[in-house]
Amino acid sequence: MLKKESKLDMTFASFCELYEADRKPRLKASTWETKDHMIRTKLLPYFGHRKIAEIDAKEVIAWQNQLMAYRDKDGNLFRISQTEEKLRKDKIHGAGPATSTHYTVGREVRAAISMAVAFPMPLAAAVTIQVFPTN
Secondary structure (H helix, E strand, O other), rough: OOOOOOOOOEEEEHHHHHHHHHHHHHHHHHHHHHHHHHHHHHHHHOOOEEEEHHHHHHHHHHHHHHHHHHHHOOEEHHHHHHHHHHHHHOOOOOOHHHHHHHHHHHHHHHHHHHHHHOOOOOOOOOOOOOOOOOO
16 A cells, blocks of 8 residues: 555655554554554654655654653653653563563664654664662
8 A cells, every 4th residue: 555655755744644544453452552652652753744754864863862862851851751650660670571672662763763754874773771779
């Protein structure tokens, strides 16, 4: 469906509508909710009004760097606050499941970023995190 209907002169927001129509029916509800959240809150505000053909890798990398450097109201980095939100929401406990969640959130962020434009180079791998013992 995406190949048939997508054109480089469409806006990113229009592309996201096609993406939703194509992908949502084939995904679990929780998977789609995560993707939808990323699209609505992170991608559309930055790229929504832009035409697909106008978005280049340099611009996406700048957006990614800005997003990863973002700190929430408590001063937490974006990637940390996203992981903590999922841990809280899904009631995940223990070092193993928490580490797995960290990598899952990282993959989802990179997937959302790569959806914006085809990169001429691969995205960096997830950063290894240090697991601290729980009390």
